[in-house]
Structures are given as structure tokens and as C-alpha cells.
Amino acid sequence: MFDDLPLFPEAASSVARDVDQLYWFLIAVTGAATMLVIVLLITFAIKYRRTPDNEVPDHEPENKYLEYAWIVIPFIVFMVIYVWGAQLYFRMNRPPDDALEVWATGKRWMWKFQHIGGQQEINELHVPLGRPVKLIMASEDVIHSFYAPAMRVKRDVLPSRYTTLWFEPIKAGRYHLFCAEYCGTEHSKMIGSVIVLPEPEYQAWLAGGTAASPLEEGERLYTALACNTCHAAEGPSARGPSLNGLFGTEVRLRSGQNVIADENYLRESILNPGAKIVAGYDAIMPSFQGQVDEQQLIYLLTYIKSLGVTGGAAGQPEAGSTLARPESGAAVAGPAARAAATQAPDTEGRP
Amino acid sequence: MTTAVLDPNHPLESPRKNYLNREYGVLSWLLTRDHKRIAILYIVSITLMFFVGGLFAVLMRLELLTPQGDLMTSDTYNKMFTLHGVVMIFFFLIPGIPAVLGNFLLPIQIGAKDLAFPRLNLLSWYLFMIGAIGTFVVVMLGGLDTGWTFYTPYSTQYSNTHVTLVTLGAFITGFSSILTGLNFMVTVHRMRAPGLTWFRMPLFIWALYGTSIIQILATPVLAIALLLLAAERVLRVGIFDPSIGGDPVLYQHLFWFYSHPAVYIMILPAMGVVSEVIAAFSRKRVFGYTFVAYSSLGIALLGFLVWAHHMFVAGISVYSALIFSFLSMFVAVPSAIKVFNWTFTLYKGSVSFQTPMLYALGFIGLFAIGGVTGLFLAALGLDIHVHDTYFIVAHFHYVMVGGVVMAYFAGIHFWWPKITGRMYPEWWGRLAALIVFLGFNLAFFPQFLLGYLGMPRRYHVYVPEFQVLNVMSSAGASVLGVGYLLPLVYFIWSLKFGPKAGPNPWGAVGLEWTIASPPPTENFHETPAVRWEAYDYNAFEEAQRDRAGTP
Amino acid sequence: MEHKPRTIEVESESEHMHHVTPPSLYYGIFAALLVLTAITVAVAYVDLGWLSTPIALLIATIKATLVILFFMHVRWSTHLTWVIVLGSFLWLGVLFVLTFSDYFSRGLPMN
Amino acid sequence: MTVQAHPDSSHEEHHPRLQHHFETMEQQHEASQLGMWLFLVTEILFFGALFLAYAFYRWLYYDAFIAASHHQNILLGGINTAVLIFSSLTVAMSVYYSQTNRRKGLIVMLILTMVLGLAFLGIKAVEYHEHFEHHLFPGPNFQLPDAPGLAAQAQMFYVLYFFMTGLHAFHMIIGLGIYTWLLIRAMKGEFSSVYYAPIEIGGLYWHFVDIVWIFLFPMLYLIGRHY
Ligand code: HEA
Ligand code: HEA
Ligand code: CUA
């Protein structure tokens, strides 16, 4: 009986317990309030039901204090709920600096994941137990939404920019992955699994098979698309600004605004270069919209993010996260090279 | 329904002429400017829309009996929930109470002969019908599959169904809604009977007034959003198109700027009805009248400040989410005021349990549950998990079906004698109310559990472990369907066989109960003067006695 | 029902609610609107840096206010009309402020 | 004139234009006036939402919007602004003439208003024609030769431009329809100092459409252009 009738979802991430706590708190408080209302209703209705000697009751004066009481007390309760929920939300939206980055792409109707070491998967996401994971997600077509109920996380995946999400798995196992934003015919089949593996097994999985490293792919693309004609890989060049050490720094625009060069900025600079023009340059960069797909963007961004990091990245504002990358990359560099000749990992997932 | 009323061989044996038998013939209905007849036109069309929407719901629930999705293709299922949502929201619930009960009662309750702009009122109905027929045409042509929210870029670039037509239909119906609100507002401001000050108005009028504010301020924004959507679809380039730098999330802002207040367009009139019914069946002035009156305005205005709580995971900024969550908590306060005041109206009242009251009591309980689960959603950290799951579906059916539809039924039963001059069969009424209440809870409570378990909404196939709860839900929906069919049958029956109703069958207070059932075309032979406070039973009775005594 | 021209004074006595605005005022407003249009065009050719947009919008607002107050007679209308006019702009403000509360705070740091 | 009777007396003779459900002409006039204002509220939010979209994208794509607005014809836009302001004057005068029972003046003003309205639409058509010639209509043929790098977002500007001015022009066309109807009724002599509500609320509508343009003109033609 209990097997086919689950009543509560598994809690497999570090925030899951906190979300559940808030949930139980809400059930208790609002349940009490609702019960109060219902019990009063029933009591009054029965006690003061119409009887022949109670046809038209006396006029009951209003009671200001009672009114103020049920304005102020619920409001206080609501504020407690608000603060609790807000704190949780804030935490759930701030990935730890050392989170393992994974790229995710939504596409009708499948999920593609690109690990930093080169592994690609479809509809399955392997993550290590006990390490925070950060997904950087974009969509190739419509809006999707990454939803892993056991982790209590969800985030829409947009075609216009990157959104991020993070969670820290605390329980090994295989969990549901759903698309939660309606995206057309097979929306309900855009599902898969999040597979949480203990560290050794995870390492073994990493070693299991991989495609080319995104860094190398990115470098290759960078020349193939002739980015380097305007942005020389080393040092400044005449036509476009140097991209060395760009990631994470503040860029001054022609319009006088300053923006942080994060993933979204890089993405926009490639797809819609006219949107934000770097101060001191002309809008001559062609748009690569339609020429690079999401996957290639991931390669390019991985490459651009790596530029200038090797030589003394300590001074970078985003040192924490930029340093994390070569580390995790290093961990898989060996296996990546070894497995270069083996099959692409797509075969694991269904097409 | 009208045919029975219209049938010249079976006129309602009223001693005098009334609005129903004054003229006969189809044209006398289609060209009428009498607000009461227009209300009847709306009743018929809206009832039809409700059952069409219900039919889609039944098909969906059938499909969801099994996890594999074997009854229909996924495209068909997607069209089912889209059309269900579109029909129920735009063509049933938003016009529902205002256009039917509001149209019939607003002028009467304030002692006017008609709405300020009778021709505009008829135009509203025609606009509504154009939109509705457009939607039917779309159903014939193959439907629509975007969800009732029309999110872009799916709706603009990917869906190959009739998005343009439906958005234009909704656009036109939006104008119907705007014009109704405008008409109501002008009528309330300019046409109240002498003596009827603002704080003597029935709470239903306050609620409709609040509703009108929302209709006027919010609907145009939806109109423009839909127009932009249609233009983008037709021209293949538009302001939400990511390839020229457009932001799909901007569409969501515009959409919810309307659609959150729209949920208050639905609930406010429902709250007004419940205030009337509770007062009438407790024979008491609504407790804290002024607070309840002001809370209607409070809901109307605060309701505009919370829209992005539908977008907490859509990629809006964290700080903005904090603001919207905070404001969402505010909007719950006036609702709480109302719930508590209704409850205390019963205190030391003279409570009787006729059908309208049963629905009203059901409303309070179910709305409280639906409302507090709204708080779950407004609590940011929790919404991440339950957003776009069946938890949401359960929440909004509790407020919309358990709330608004219940109140609509309360109101229809309450004013049925006034509208038709006939009583419905009380015993059947109570039975149906009970069935609806039980069926409803069985249908939608399991969905809260499903939602927290993680079942996403708009899912044609689902993972097997969710099946038991889904079967429960489908079973409940069938019970609910029976509960809704019963009134349809006995209301039609009552048109011919129901006992005749006097002017004031419930012994309630209000101008509508001072005139004959059904009312004469001009409502009042002479402009009434109001000398009693709202729901003041003693003063009202005195005034009636005076009137009878001095012919 | 002879339609004979009447003096304004007689009219405003009989129609006490409806203000009849003297044409001279209309002409004055008309002139002011034209002058403001000329100014706003002229200003567009001067580089005022970030000020140029606020100034253009300010002039447009002044022009709109003139039209609303005098051409549309709000100056002599009931309180209700004032509430409606101001309320609608206030609500437009709500739409703007809350929508931009999202976009403007997108890049803020989270510490 | 029946108005000579005491205005707030409810025993006033029934004016032929008094609808059955109103008590007095006064009440009827106020109701239609209020109705029109409420309608204008919806219009404000209708256009307001577009202004929001414009403000948002302008903030996002500042350079492109500036570049795009350089293709606007300030001269034509300026003339059109003057034309509309002039028409607002004639509309205001039409209210004045109806309030003072001067039918001829009223008719002249109504005709003038319509002529000005048509002039506006004519000039707008010329502008649209120019845009088409220069491939500024959004779609596959869109071009911005002087700043090709900004073409995508400039196209956004032109989507908004055509949508906003198109909607505005549509309102002008409706306004012309209303004025034709008013003109016919005025020629029949239906309006007087007692009954001029249609002239007044028609005027409110026209002034509103004028106000929209007062904002569109700087937004779409002027700001950020300094040469
Ligand atoms: C009639 C319609 C209606 C009503 C009245 C409401 C009322 C409320 N709704 Fe609901 N809502 C919808 C219809 C409605 N909603 C719909 C249709 C959707 C989904 C749209 C879609 O995506 O398709 C939705 C979705 C929705 C969401 C988005 C969820 C998501 O997609 O992630 C949120 C989030 O905040 C929300 C919140 C609220 C709140 C706070 C209220 C408040 O107004 C409720 C206030 C009432 C009470 C609080 C109860 C009474 C008070 C008491 C009994 C007092 C005692 C209580 C305490 C002391 C705790 N609603
Ligand atoms: C007013 C609003 C309203 C009402 C009254 C209802 C009523 C019902 N709704 Fe609705 N629902 C919505 C508004 C409403 N819904 C909205 C807005 C959505 C979201 C859509 C979207 O995602 O885009 C939704 C989505 C929705 C879903 C989720 C679909 C999904 O996400 O995959 C489900 C699933 O169970 C559902 C079920 C029901 C049921 C069982 C009823 C029952 O209460 C219906 C009961 C009525 C009847 C059963 C009719 C009785 C008649 C017959 C039985 C016979 C019919 C025969 C003839 C016509 C001859 N609704
Ligand atoms: Cu992807 Cu739903």
C-alpha cells in the first residue's frame, strides 16, 4: 500500500530539509488558523441556528478591537512566513564559490549536459555526492524548466540568456528530473534522472568515456570562426578588445554604463554584439546568431573564461570560482585524454 | 433556458407584466437594452461555456487515470488543458458573477432603472460572444496548445495551432470586460438612489466596484500584451523575440500584471455574493461592515502589486522576488479580514441552512484552504519547489472552483426566485451542494500531495508512482460533475414547475427584495428612497411597513 | 428652441456645473504648446549629455499637463476626475516601477 | 430655452435627449463624462504598457536606439506635432461653440479638426513610405547600412516604432469616424448648450490621442539625437 502511495518526496539535497521544515511550519500555522475558522463557523452555525424565538436577532455592534486583532495578528504571522521563505530563497539562489559547474541545455524535448571535463550526457545528470553542483543553463528553443523534486530545486531555462541553479546532493541514488515549464508536444516526456554517485564511483564514471575537452573545442572554434582576427588570443589587437582575463571583470560601455563580464555578458556579446558596445570600439563585430549553437557557445565560453587565467589569476575578483575550474579540469584531464578515442557518451542516454 | 421562459403558451403567471413577459420574440432579446435581460443572455452563454470547459476537464481527468497517456495523443491533451483554462478563465469565471449577477442586481440594489449605458452593456455581451465564438471556431479548426498563459517564444514561434485567433478572441473579450467595469463604475457613482450613501451600499456593490477598478486598470495591459503577441506571430518579428534581443520574460511581466489582478476580478464578486448570503441567512448585518467594504478596495488595489509572484523561478532578480513576495503577504490581509468577519457574522445570528447558505459556508472553508496555500506559494523558498506542479493546480482550483464557483452557485440559488419568479426545489439543492462539496475535496485535495511530491502540471504522461492519487482525483472529479449537473436539471425544471416566489422569499434586506419577482422592466415605479443602514433588519422592516401603509 | 448666441455670463448662470472656458485661454494654451514644441526640437540639437532625455520628457509632460488641465477641462472638474486622472498615471507608475525593480536589480551583488 | 428653469429641479421638462433611466440632463451629462474618463484610463494603461516596453529596450540597447532614431524625419514629425496641437485647439473651440449655442462655429471647428486629422495621417503615410524605401520595416529586408552591427536592436526600435505609431494612427482613424458622426449630428442641429455631451466626450478622446503623440514625438524622434 505505502509503496504505490508515496505521500512525501525524498529529501536528497542539503536544502531539501530546510524547504520541508518551512513546509511543515506553514502547514502547522495555516492549518491552525484554518481550523480555527472552520470550528468557529460550525459552532456559531449550530449554536445560533434559527429557532422560532430567534427569528430576527438583535443588532450586534461592531468591535474595533477584534477587527484590529485580526488585522495585526495574521499580518505578523505572514511576516514570519515571508522572512523565513525569503532567507531560504536567497540561499538557494547563491551558489557556493566552489561549486562544480555543469552546463545544461534544454531543447525540445531533451536535456543535454556538458561536464567541464568533456563528458556529455542526455537526460541523465551524474553528480558527485556531497559536492555542490551549479548548473549554467540555456535553451535552444522555448522556455523549459529544470526540476529535480528530490533536490527541491527548479529554475526556468530561457532561450535568451543563462540562468543558474545549484544544489548539494546528500544522498546517493537516482532521482527524477522533470521539465516543469510547458514546452510543447512532448513536454511530459522531457524527463530524465539525476544520479548522485559517491565520490569514487563518480570518478569512475568520469573516466568511463568522454568527448573532446570543451577547452580544446573552444580554442578550435575560436580560430575557425575567425574570432582571433579581431581578438588576438594574446595581448591587445587593433580591431576588437582583448578577451584576456575578461571574465568576471567590469567592462565600461560606450553608453557610460558598467557591466560585469559574466556568462550572460559573453553570450550576448557573441549573439547580439550590438546590444552592449565596449567603450572605445565601434560596433563592427558581426552577430554570430544562427552560426553558433548552444553547444558551441558553451565551448567558446569555456575557452574565453580560461583566457588569461593561467598566468596569475590570483588578482581576479572571481578568483575562487576561476581557480576551481582548472582543478576540476585537471582531475579529469587524464581520463579525458585516454578516452578520446572511445565512443561519444550519448549512447548512454536515449536519443 | 430562455425558451421555457419565452414560450408564450407558458407565461409565468405573474399578475402584472414583468421584464420577462413584456415582449416576446428572439429580437426582443437580442436587441434588448434591459440589464436584466442582458443578464439572462449572459447566464445562458456562460453556463454553456462552463459545461464546455467542464467537458475538457472530464476528458483530462480520464486521461490522467493511467500514467501512460493512452487515451489521447499528447498534442490533444495539451489542447485540452489549454482550452479548459482559456474557456474557464476568460469565458466563464471572469465574466461569471459580474456579468450575470452584477448585471441583474447592481442597478436594482442601488435603486436605479438601468445601468448608465444600456447600449454599451449590450455591446459588452456581443463582444463577449464574438470572443467566445472565435474560441469555438478555433476548437473546430483544431484547437490551441499554448496553455492559458500563452508564454512566448512557444506561442509566437513554435506552436502551430491557432494562437493568433485565440489571442484576438481574448483581446475582444477583454474589451467586453472593460466596458462592463466601466458601466458599473459610472452607475455606482452617478445613479444611486437618494439616501443610499456609500456606507449604506450592499457589500456586493462594494465588491463589484472594486472589481471594476481592476477591470479598467488591468485589462488594457493584457490587451496590449496579446496584441504584441499576435503581431509577432504574424510579422515573424517582434519585441519578445530573443533573436533581436527581445526578452520573453517581459511578456510574462505584462501578462501577470493583468492576470494576477484578474484572479481578484474573479474572487471579489464572489466575496460580495458571500457577504450578501451570509447576512441574509444569519439575519444580521455583516460583522465589521466598514472593514469588509474597505477590504474590497484593499484587495483591488494591493492586488496590483504582487504579479511577479508567478515568476519566482522564471529568472527575475532575487531582489525583485523579495519585494513581490513581501507585497503578496500584504494582499492576504484583506482576505483574512473578510474571512473572520463572515465567521463572526454568524455569532448571535439567526442562522438557517438553505442551499445558498450551504454554498456560502462551503466557500468560506474552501477559500480559506485555497487562500492559505497561496501563502505557501508566496513564501519564496517553498515556491521554488512547488511552482508549476500540481500544488499550484490544487491551489487555484481551491480558490476558483471551491471559492468562486461555489459563490456563483450560492448567488444563483439566492437570487433565482428574483430572476425567474420561481423557487428551485430546496431538497435537491441541498443534496447537490453536499455532492459538490465532497466531490470537490476528493478531486483536488490529492493534488496538493501530488504537487509536493513533484508531479509537474501540464503533464500528459507521468511517472507511475503518482497513479493512486491521480485516480482519487479523477474519481472526485466525476462526483463533482454529477453535483454540477443536478442544478442544471432542477433549475430548468423549476422554470415551469417550481413554486412561485414572493418578492422576498428569504426575508432578506435590500432594495431588490422590495420589488416583485420577477421585477418589472423599469425595476422601480418610482425612485426609492433608502432610509436604512445596510442589512439593518429592523429599519428595513419599518420602512417596508410604512410603504405598505401609505399607498 | 431657437439657438441664439448668448453671452458666456448668462450661460454660466444657467449651467452652473459646466464651466465655459473663454477662447482667449484656449489660444494662449495653443501658443504655449507650439512654443514648447519648438523648444523641445531645438534642445534636441544640443548635446546635454544624460540630461537630454529627462528634459525632453519634462517638456512633453508639461505639454500633456496643459492639454489635460485646460483643453480637457480638468482644471474645472470634480474631485473624482482628478482622482481618476492622477490615479491612472499613478498606476502606470506602478507598472513601471515594479517591472524595472526586476531589471534594474538583476546585476546587483548577492552578499 | 428650457434650461432657464431651475437646473437642479427634478420637475424640469423632459429634454428629448434625456434617456429614460436618468433623472436629469445634468446626471446624464456627468455619467457620460465619467464614462469617457474611465475609458481614457484604460487607454492610458494600454499605451502605457507599450511605453514600458520602449523604455525597457531603450535602456537595454541604448546605442542601437540612438542609431535607429537618426533615421527619423524630425521635420515631418515636428510638422505633425504642430498639426495635432492645432487640431486640439479646434476641438477645444468646438466644445466652446456648442456650449454657447453657435452652430456654425461648431460645424467649422469639427470640419477643421477632421481636415487636420487627415493631414496628420497623410504626413504619417509619407513617413511610412520613406521607411519602407529605406528598408526600415522590420522583417527579413531590414537594413541599417550606416551601423550594420546595430541592425538587430535597431530593428527592435522599428518594431516598437511601427507598433506605437500604427496604434496611434488607428486611434486617429477611429477619431475621424467619431467626428464624422458628430458632424452629421451637428448639421442636424442636435447640439445645444444643454446637450453637448457627445461633443465634449468626443473632444476628450481626441485630446487624449493628441497627448499620446506629444509623448511619442520626443521618444521616437528627438531624444539622444544631438548632432
Ligand atoms: C480566484 C483566484 C485566486 C485567488 C483569490 C488567489 C489568491 C492568492 N494566490 Fe493564487 N493563483 C491563482 C488564482 C488565485 N489565487 C491561479 C489561477 C494561479 C495559477 C496561474 C497559473 O500559473 O496558471 C495562482 C498562482 C499563485 C501563485 C504562483 C505560484 C507559482 O506559479 O509558482 C502564487 C504565489 O505567490 C499565489 C499566491 C496567492 C495568494 C498569496 C493569494 C491570496 O490572495 C490569498 C489570501 C487568502 C487567505 C490568506 C485565506 C484567508 C485568510 C485566513 C483564513 C486568515 C488566517 C490565516 C493565517 C493567519 C495564516 N497564487
Ligand atoms: C474557472 C476556472 C476553472 C474551473 C471551474 C475548473 C474546473 C475543473 N478543473 Fe481546471 N483548470 C483551470 C481553471 C478551472 N478549472 C485553469 C486555469 C487551469 C490551467 C490550464 C493551463 O495549465 O493552461 C486548469 C487546469 C486543470 C488541470 C491540470 C491540467 C494539467 O496541468 O495537466 C486539471 C487536472 O485535473 C483540472 C481539472 C479540473 C476539474 C476536474 C474541474 C471540475 O471542477 C470541472 C467540473 C465540471 C464538470 C465535470 C462539468 C460537468 C459536465 C459534465 C460532466 C458533462 C459535460 C457534458 C456536456 C457538455 C454534454 N484543471
Ligand atoms: Cu521542456 Cu517542458
Ligand SMILES: [Cu+2]
Ligand atoms: Cu497571483
